[in-house]
Amino acid sequence: MTATAAAPRAVAGRPGRVPVTRVFRFELVKLVSQWRIRLLVPACWVAPALFVAVVSRQSTLPVDTLFGRLMHATGWAGPLVTLGFAGSWALPLLTSVVAGDVFAAEDRLGTWRHLLVAVRSPRRIFAAKALASLTVILLLVAGLAVSSTVGGLLAVGNQPLTGLDGHLVSPPDAAAGVLLAWGCALAPTLALAGIGLLGSVTLGRSPMGLLLPALVALALQLAQMLPLPVAVRLALPGYAFIAWNGLFTSPAQAEPLLIGVAVGLAWAATATALAFVLFQRRDFTDLADGGGRRAAVAGVLPLAALTAITVAVIAVATGSGITGSGIEQGKVQRAVATEFAHLYRLQTAQLNRPDVTEDQLHATAVCTKGGGSADAAGAGNDWRCVVSWRLPGVAATGSAAYQLDITPDGRYVADGDGPKEVNGYFLVRTPDGDAPNPLWQFDGIVELLPTGAKG
Structure with missing residues (x-):
C-alpha cells in the first residue's frame, strides 16, 4: 500500500522538477558524442600549434595577415595571426x-516529443541547449588560442613583439595583449552563436539554419571591406574581430575595441532572446511551423532595428557623425611619423649606432593621396608619405618616402621607397638571427574615431 501510494507522488512530482544542470549534462553529452565535435575538439587543440610552428620555419611568411611578417621574430605573432584567420573563417564555421x-x-x-516528455519544460530545454553550445564553443576557442600560443613560443621563442605603432612590446605585455585579444574576440563569436541559435530554432531542419552564422559572418566581412562610415562600421557585430589590433599601440586604441565588444554582446543577447521567445511559442506538432516567415519578421527586423539604433548612438557618442571614413590626412601623418620614429630607434639599436629618442628625432610626415590631385582622405593604395627627421648634432634633415596601401578598416602597409640606405631591403644582424630592415616594410593602423573622442 505504501509503495502504491509513493509511485503516484513520484510521477506527480516529476513535471518541472528536472534540474537544468541534469538537462545540461545530457545535452553536453549529446553534443560531444557527435563525430563532427569529436573531430573539431582535437583539431582546435593541435592544428594551430602545427600550423604556427611550420609557417614560422618557412622562408615565405603570410605578410598579407596582420603580424604575419613578424612570425620569424617572436612567438607571440603566431596566436595573433591565428586570431586574424579564426575571426574571418574558423570561428564562424565553428x-x-x-x-x-x-x-x-x-x-x-524527430525527437522533440521524447525530449519534451522527459523534461516537461521548454525553458529548461532551451537553457540547457544554449549552455551546452556555449561550453563547446568556449572549449574550441580556448584550444585555438592555447595551441597557437604554445606552437609559436616553442618554434620561435619568447621575444618582444613589435607593436602596430613601432614600439616594442615586452613578452609579459605581449602575453597579456594576446590573452585580451582572444578574450575580446569572444564577443562577436557569441553574437554569431546567438544568430546560430536563432536560425536553428526558426529554420528547423532546413540547412540554412546551419549555414546562417557563416553566411552572416561572410556578409559582415565583406561589409568591412567597403568604404562605410565609421559609425556604421563600429555598429556591425563583427568589428571586434578587427578592433583588437588597437591593443598593440601605445597608448592602446581602447574605445573602438570597447564599442566592438559591447555591440557583439548586444547582438548575442538580442539574438538569443529572440530565439528563446520563438522557441517558447513554437508548435512542435507542426514541422513547418511557419519558420521562414517567422524568421524574417521576428528575427531580421529586430536585429536591423538594433543596428540602426547602435549606429545613431555611436555617431552621437563618439562625434564621428554618420558620414566619413575616419581615414584623414592628419591621422595618417601622425600614425606614420610615430611608427617611423619607433622603428628608427629599433634600427639604430640593431646597427649598433648611438641611441636617439623619439623626441630628439622630431619625425614628421607629409602624406598625399592620388599624387596630390585627390582629397587626402579615405582608403586606397595611392597614398604617399615623405617622413622627415633630424639627428642631434646633424644640421641636415633626413627624409624617406613610403608608398601606403590603406584598407577601409584603417590598416595600412607602408613600403619603403628610398633612400635604400634608410628604408630599402637589407638584412640586419640581431641576437636572434638576421632580420629584414625594420624600416623597409611595416604594418600600422589609423585610428578611425575622432582624436577628441578618446576615453
Missing part, C-alpha cells in the same frame, strides 16, 4: 556547426 545545429538536430531526428 559556431555554425555547434550553435546552428543544436535545435535543428531534434527536427531532423
Whole structure:
C-alpha cells in the first residue's frame, strides 16, 4: 500500500522538477558524442600549434595577415595571426556547426516529443541547449588560442613583439595583449552563436539554419571591406574581430575595441532572446511551423532595428557623425611619423649606432593621396608619405618616402621607397638571427574615431 501510494507522488512530482544542470549534462553529452565535435575538439587543440610552428620555419611568411611578417621574430605573432584567420573563417564555421545545429538536430531526428516528455519544460530545454553550445564553443576557442600560443613560443621563442605603432612590446605585455585579444574576440563569436541559435530554432531542419552564422559572418566581412562610415562600421557585430589590433599601440586604441565588444554582446543577447521567445511559442506538432516567415519578421527586423539604433548612438557618442571614413590626412601623418620614429630607434639599436629618442628625432610626415590631385582622405593604395627627421648634432634633415596601401578598416602597409640606405631591403644582424630592415616594410593602423573622442 505504501509503495502504491509513493509511485503516484513520484510521477506527480516529476513535471518541472528536472534540474537544468541534469538537462545540461545530457545535452553536453549529446553534443560531444557527435563525430563532427569529436573531430573539431582535437583539431582546435593541435592544428594551430602545427600550423604556427611550420609557417614560422618557412622562408615565405603570410605578410598579407596582420603580424604575419613578424612570425620569424617572436612567438607571440603566431596566436595573433591565428586570431586574424579564426575571426574571418574558423570561428564562424565553428559556431555554425555547434550553435546552428543544436535545435535543428531534434527536427531532423524527430525527437522533440521524447525530449519534451522527459523534461516537461521548454525553458529548461532551451537553457540547457544554449549552455551546452556555449561550453563547446568556449572549449574550441580556448584550444585555438592555447595551441597557437604554445606552437609559436616553442618554434620561435619568447621575444618582444613589435607593436602596430613601432614600439616594442615586452613578452609579459605581449602575453597579456594576446590573452585580451582572444578574450575580446569572444564577443562577436557569441553574437554569431546567438544568430546560430536563432536560425536553428526558426529554420528547423532546413540547412540554412546551419549555414546562417557563416553566411552572416561572410556578409559582415565583406561589409568591412567597403568604404562605410565609421559609425556604421563600429555598429556591425563583427568589428571586434578587427578592433583588437588597437591593443598593440601605445597608448592602446581602447574605445573602438570597447564599442566592438559591447555591440557583439548586444547582438548575442538580442539574438538569443529572440530565439528563446520563438522557441517558447513554437508548435512542435507542426514541422513547418511557419519558420521562414517567422524568421524574417521576428528575427531580421529586430536585429536591423538594433543596428540602426547602435549606429545613431555611436555617431552621437563618439562625434564621428554618420558620414566619413575616419581615414584623414592628419591621422595618417601622425600614425606614420610615430611608427617611423619607433622603428628608427629599433634600427639604430640593431646597427649598433648611438641611441636617439623619439623626441630628439622630431619625425614628421607629409602624406598625399592620388599624387596630390585627390582629397587626402579615405582608403586606397595611392597614398604617399615623405617622413622627415633630424639627428642631434646633424644640421641636415633626413627624409624617406613610403608608398601606403590603406584598407577601409584603417590598416595600412607602408613600403619603403628610398633612400635604400634608410628604408630599402637589407638584412640586419640581431641576437636572434638576421632580420629584414625594420624600416623597409611595416604594418600600422589609423585610428578611425575622432582624436577628441578618446576615453
